[in-house]
Amino acid sequence: MARFHPLRVAAVDRLTDDSVTLTFDVPPALRADYRYTPGQHLAVRRFADGDGAEIRRTYSICSPAPGPEQPGGPEQLRVGVRLVEGGAFSTYAFKEVAVGDELEVMTPAGRFTLEPAPGRYAAVVGGSGITPVLSIVTTLLEREPEATFCLIRSDRTAASTMFLEEVADLKDRWPDRFQLVTVLSREEQQAGLGSGRLDAERLAALLPALVPVPEISGWFLCGPYGLVQGAEGTLRDLGVDRHRIHQEIFHVDDAPSVSVSTAPAPEHSTVTATLDGRSGTWPVQDGESLLETVLRNRADAPYACKGGVCGTCRAFKVSGEVRMDRNFALEPEETEAGYVLACQSRPATATVELDFDR
Template sequence: MARFHQLRVTAVDQLTDDSVALTFDVPPALREEYRYDAGQHLAVRRFVDGTEIRRTYSICAPAPDPAAPEGPRTLRVGVRLVEGGAFSTYAMKEVVVGDELEVMTPAGRFTLEPAPGRYAAVVGGSGITPVLSIVTTLLAREPDATFCLIRSDRTAASTMFLEEVADLKDRWPDRFQLVTVLSREEQQSGLDSGRLDEERLGSLLPALLSVGEVSAWFLCGPFGLVQGAERTLRGLGVPRQRIHEEIFHVDDGLATPAVPATAPSHSTVTVTLDGRSGTWPVRDGESLLDTVLRNRADAPYACKGGVCGTCRAFRVSGEVRMDRNFALEPEETDAGYVLACQSHPATDTVELDFDR
C-alpha cells in the first residue's frame, strides 16, 4: 500500500519561468519502499489551515536498476505552475533546500519494462516528465531499442527539461529521434509553428516512422492532445493495447463527465484495505472513496479527478457507476477495476478491494 513519509528537499532547480524540479533525499531505511518503475508518479501533500492538499507529480529521473540491492537514493519530480494552484505556487515560491515534505511512495501504471523494439511518444508541456524517465531508462538498459519523441510546447523558453532531452540526442544519436513543435513561436529549422492537432499528426507520424512497427506508444499531456493523438493512431491502424495514456490536465469544456449516479437509498460499501476490512453506509451523493476516507484516513488517493489512478480498486461484488475515467485502461475496467474517487453505488451493497 502507498504510504507517506517525510522526505528532505535537496535541490530546487528552476527549469523555466513557470516550472521547477524538486529533488528529495531518500534515507536508507526507505529506499526499498520508494523503488519505482520508469513513468510512475508521487503524490505530495501539505496542510493549509487544517485543509489537506494533495498533488501528483511524475518522477523524471531514470528508474533504479531492479537488480540493485537497494532502491533510489534520490527522487526528482517536475512541477509546473498552475494558475491559482495551491501546491504548485507553494513549490515555485516557497520550497527551499532543507524543507521536509510529505511524499507518497510511487504509484501509477504509465510504465514501460525495457525490451527490444521501437517505441514512440507524443507529449505536450509537462507531459514530458514521465516520458523522460521512460526513454532514459529504456535507452540505458536496452541496446536494441529505439525511441521517437514528438513533443509540443508553447515556446522554447517554456519547454521543460530542454537540456536533458538534448543530452539524450547527444548520447544516443542513432537510437533517439526528437521532433519539437512550438505552438506560439517560429523555429529556425524543423516544423512550422502551430498546434499539434489530429490533422497534423495524421500526416506527421507516417512521415517520421513506420507507425505499425512501433511496439508501444506513450501519450501524455493535456486531455485534448492525448485524445487527439489516440484517435490519430487508431485511424492509422494501431491496436488499442499498444497505446498508453496519461492525462495531466482535463479541460472540463472538452471532457464532459457522465451524468452523476443516483445511489440506492441505503447503500453500503465493504472495503478491504491494507489487510483490514470494514463496512460503512454511503451518504447521498458522495463517492465510494469519500465514504472510505470518513472511516479510513489511509485510503489511497491523490487527485480525486479520475486522472491519476491512485485510488484504483477491484470491484469484488455489486455494481458501481463511474462519473469519469482518465486513468484506467479498457482491459483494467473489463477486469473489474474502478476508480473509487469517481465511483457511486448502483446496488444496495458494493465490495471493493484496494489490495489487489
C-alpha cells in the same frame, strides 16, 4: 499499500519561468519502498496554513529508474512541477520550498510505465507531459541497446519548454537511437516544423512520415486531454491496436464527464472496503463518492488527485455495481477485469464491496 513518508528536499532547480524540479533524498531504510518503474509518479502532500486542510498533488518522476548498481532502491527522487495559476501546491513548491525542508511523499504509483525491452517506441507529449516520458526514454536507452525512441513534443515557446537541456543530451548521447521532433504552438522555429497546434489532422500526416507506425512496440501519449485524445484517435485510425497505446492525461478541464454506467442510484447504499487487510462497512451519504465514504472512516485510504487521472485510488469491485463519472487512468482491460476508480465511483446498487489490496 501506498504510504507517505517525510523526505528531505535535496535540491530545487529552476527549469523555466514557470517550472521547477524538486529532488528528494531517500534514506537507506526507505529505498526499497521507493523503487519505481519508469513513468510512475509521486503524490506529495502538505497541510495548508490557517485551516490545516490537507492538500495533495501528483507529480511524475523524471529521473531514470535505478539500475542494478542500486539494488536497494533510489538514493534520490526527482519530480517536475509546473506552476498552475492559483494552484495551492504548485505555488508553494515554486515559491516557498527550499533545500532542507521535509515534505510528505507517497510511495510511487501509476501504470503509465515501460520496463526496458528491445523494440521501437514513440511518444507524443505536450507541455509538462514530458516529465514521465523523460524517465521512460532515458531508462530505456541506458539499459536496452536494441531499443530506439521517437519523441514528438509540443510546447508553447522554447522558453516554456521543460527539460530542454536533458532532452538535448539524449540526442547527443544516442544520435542513432533517439529521434526528436519539436512543435511550438506560439513561436516560429528557425528549422524544423512550422508553428501551430499539434492536432489530429497534423498528427495524421506527421506520424507516418516519421516512423513505421505498425512497427512501433509502444506509443506513450501524455499531456492535456485534447492532445492525448487527438493522438489516440489518430493512432487508432492508422490501425494501431489499443494495447500498444498508453496514455496519461495531465489536464482534464476540457474533458467531458461521462458516467460509465446508466444504472439509477439507489435510495440508500453501503460500501464495504478492504484496506491493508482490514474490512469495514459504512453507509454512503448523499452525493458522496465511494472514496469519500471510505475516507470518513479510514483516513489511510489511498488517493492523490481525486480527478480520475492518477489511478492511485484504484480498487477491485468484489460485488455490486458502480457509476464512474470519469476514467482517465484505467486501461479498458482493467475495467473489464473489475477495477474501478474509487474517487469517481458512486453506488448503483444497495451494496458495493471494494478491495483496495488487490
